[in-house]
Structure formats: structure tokens, C-alpha cells
Amino acid sequence: MIRTESRARSAALGAGLAVTEAARAAADRAVPYGAAIPRRAEDVTPRWLADAVGVDPRSITSVRVIEHDSGTAARARLGVTSDGELPATLFCKLPPRNYLQHVLMNVFRLGSKEVAAYRALGEEPPVRVPRCHAAQEDPLRRRAVLILEDLAPTAxxxxxxxxxxxxxxxxxxxxxxxxxxxxxxxxxxxxxxxxxxxxxxxxxxxxxxxxxxxxxxxxxxxxxxxxxxxxxxxxxxxxxxxxxxxxxxxxxxxxxxxxxxxxxxxxxxxxxxxxxxxxxxxxxxxxxxxxxxxxxxxxxxxxxxxxxxxxxxxxxxxxxxxxxxxxxxxxxxxxxxxxxxxxxxxxxxxxxxxxxxxxxxxxxxxxxxxxxxxxxxxxxxxxxxxx
The missing domain is CATH 3.90.1200.10 (Aminoglycoside phosphotransferase (APH), C-terminal lobe)
Structure with missing residues (x-):
């Protein structure tokens, strides 16, 4: 009996988290404006990118999506036109496009964990990882974004x-x-x-x-x-x-x-x-x-x-x-x-x-x-x- 009650409490606790994060993801999609972090690669503007990576906003004149896909996170290669402050291409990770995947990311804090990991690895990581130009999160919306080195030319x-x-x-x-x-x-x-x-x-x-x-x-x-x-x-x-x-x-x-x-x-x-x-x-x-x-x-x-x-x-x-x-x-x-x-x-x-x-x-x-x-x-x- 005690084991059954404990299992029921555990189920309620886990289900409560799922419901909360499902509602959060739904609200984020319904009200996309007003967020500090873009939800789609198409929303990455020159001004936002410049602020995120810490360069003069005037140094970036255009950002375009070269290719993208989405799984447990949305991923995109970005073409960047700048005065040399940034590489010509960058890799971007954002919340997934699929709603259920978005809920999964929220529930298990996948975006937040990856941001924390890149921050922990720092400027001189002990293993080879893509260089991280920016790692940000919005705790209220549970959005996270990474701007990374594009490895396609070398790896x-x-x-x-x-x-x-x-x-x-x-x-x-x-x-x-x-x-x-x-x-x-x-x-x-x-x-x-x-x-x-x-x-x-x-x-x-x-x-x-x-x-x-x-x-x-x-x-x-x-x-x-x-x-x-x-x-x-x-x-x-x-x-x-x-x-x-x-x-x-x-x-x-x-x-x-x-x-x-x-x-x-x-x-x-x-x-x-x-x-x-x-x-x-x-x-x-x-x-x-x-x-x-x-x-x-x-x-x-x-x-x-x-x-x-x-x-x-x-x-x-x-x-x-x-x-x-x-x-x-x-x-x-x-x-x-x-x-x-x-x-x-x-x-x-x-x-x-x-x-x-x-x-x-x-x-x-x-x-x-x-x-x-x-x-x-x-x-x-x-x-x-x-x-």
C-alpha cells in the first residue's frame, strides 16, 4: 500500500512538471514577441547577433539562414556579412520547432544545461568543442540559444x-x-x-x-x-x-x-x-x-x-x-x-x-x-x- 501511494505521488509530481512545461511552451509559441532570445533562426537579426556576441552593431550588415533542421533542438547554419569581426558562417542552436520536442527540452532543461556546459568549458576547454561565441537563456520562457563555430569546413x-x-x-x-x-x-x-x-x-x-x-x-x-x-x-x-x-x-x-x-x-x-x-x-x-x-x-x-x-x-x-x-x-x-x-x-x-x-x-x-x-x-x- 505504501509503495502504491509513493508511486502515485511520484506520478503526480512528474505529471505536474510535464503539464507546467507544456503550458510554458504553448504560451511561448502563442506570444513570441517581447523575448530577449529569438525562437527561430529566421529571427536572428544583425542587431541581435551583434549584441549577443559583443561586437559593434554597425559591424554586421546581414544575417541569412543557409540551411536548418530541427530535432531535440533547432539547428541552423547562418551566413554573416560583417567587417571581419565574425566568421562568414556560424552555427546556431535554438528551441526545437516541433511542439512536443519543445516540451521535452523544457522538462529536462536541455537548453539550459547546454548553455551551462559551454559556460563551464570556457575559453580554453580541456577537450575540442566548437568555439562558443554566445550562450544565453531566458529562464522565464526556458528559451536557450547558442552561437557556435561552424565546423562544416574543417570537420x-x-x-x-x-x-x-x-x-x-x-x-x-x-x-x-x-x-x-x-x-x-x-x-x-x-x-x-x-x-x-x-x-x-x-x-x-x-x-x-x-x-x-x-x-x-x-x-x-x-x-x-x-x-x-x-x-x-x-x-x-x-x-x-x-x-x-x-x-x-x-x-x-x-x-x-x-x-x-x-x-x-x-x-x-x-x-x-x-x-x-x-x-x-x-x-x-x-x-x-x-x-x-x-x-x-x-x-x-x-x-x-x-x-x-x-x-x-x-x-x-x-x-x-x-x-x-x-x-x-x-x-x-x-x-x-x-x-x-x-x-x-x-x-x-x-x-x-x-x-x-x-x-x-x-x-x-x-x-x-x-x-x-x-x-x-x-x-x-x-x-x-x-x-
Missing amino acids: TFRTCVDTVTVTEARAVVDALADLHAAYWNTHRFTGDLAPLARRPAAEVRLGDLIRRRFLGGITGHTADLVPAEVKRQCRIFYERSSAIDAFWAGEPQTLIHGDPHPGNLFFEADSPGFLDWQIACAGPGVRDVAYFLTASVDPAMLRVVERDLVDGYVRRLDDRGIHLDPGRLWTLYRAAVTEWFLAAVCTAEAGDRMQPLDVSRVGVERAVAAVTAHDSFELLASLVDGG
């Missing part, structure tokens, strides 16, 4: 169906170690990084509801890829979410990207960089490593090289004065591969609203291969129980 990009090479994987793991070392147990999580360290209770509860909805009965187009036992085991994500969160919170915390799959990477020659910091947060660095490798490397190849890659992460941190037990980190890695399973299966269960079906199918195949090889859900349950 190559991947998709979630691609697999990286072992050399590329090692370079990304090294870069993740550099990122994590820079923020390892930083005091800033109680200061300017607090928005990335705290999750409001309503947000947590709504996340539980979404997990229950998608994992309680895996019936989507990738259901045939998930063994019955794994379908049962993965329910731990909503049945024991608080205990899982508490376990990971007990590990050393750093700034993690949170979503380092191939579609959020770019390469310049052999050097990797990271895009889309919408779910950056405080967490154990090994979660980034496990998520990236599981999502990005062909499973057969990964089983051969992953222990060496994880040990390389330990060595890279050791070189930066952070000393970890390799055996313990390997155990945590094996449990943390469940993070990509959660992301991949929930994405697949949402159908083609989040990713094309062929893309999400590859993600689930890689996720199932990993959790099966490492018996990850049983291990996670053991760790949460103090094992």
Missing part, C-alpha cells in the same frame, strides 16, 4: 550507425579522460556548475515514468533483439532508480558529457571533438567511457579491445594525478554499459520520433551485445546492494 561527422576505429576510440577515451580530469571532484558543483549537479525531484520522477513506460513492456520495432531475461532485468532502471542514482553519486564526480555517441562526435584529422552538451551533468567519468564505447564500436571488435581501452583511461587519469584502481574501474565500466542500453531502447521504443528506425536498431543491437557479454544488469544490482 568530419559520424552517425549512430557508424563504428569508430580502435585508434579513434582510443583518442576519444583519452579526450574523455582529459575532460574528466579537469573537473574531478570540483568545488564548482556547488557554485557555477550547480545546475549540472542537481536534478529537481519532479524531473527525476518524470524520468522514472518515462522509463517505466518504455522498459516495462518492450514491444517496439527492436523488441526481437532483446532477450526475455534482459527485458526483465532492465526494469531495475525504474524499480530501483533511486538506489542506482545513490550508488553512482557515491563515486567520484566530474563533469560528464552524458551522451557521447557517434552522432555527437566530430573529427579533425585524427583528433576528436564533442557536440551537443544538452545532458551534461555531474557524474562518474566511467559512465561516459562505457556509453561511448558501447555506442560507437562494433561489438565483436569491442570485446577484444575494451579492457585495454579502459585501462588506458585509468593510465591517462593517473598521468594527471588522479589515481584509480584498474580492477574496480573495470567493474564499474561493466555495470555502466547499461547506460547506453537505457538510451538506445528508450529511443527505439519512441519509434521514429527520435531516430530513424534503422539507426535505433543498430543502437539496440550494440547495447544488447554489451549487457549480455558483461552480465551488466546482474552486476549493477549487486553493486547497488553493496556487493
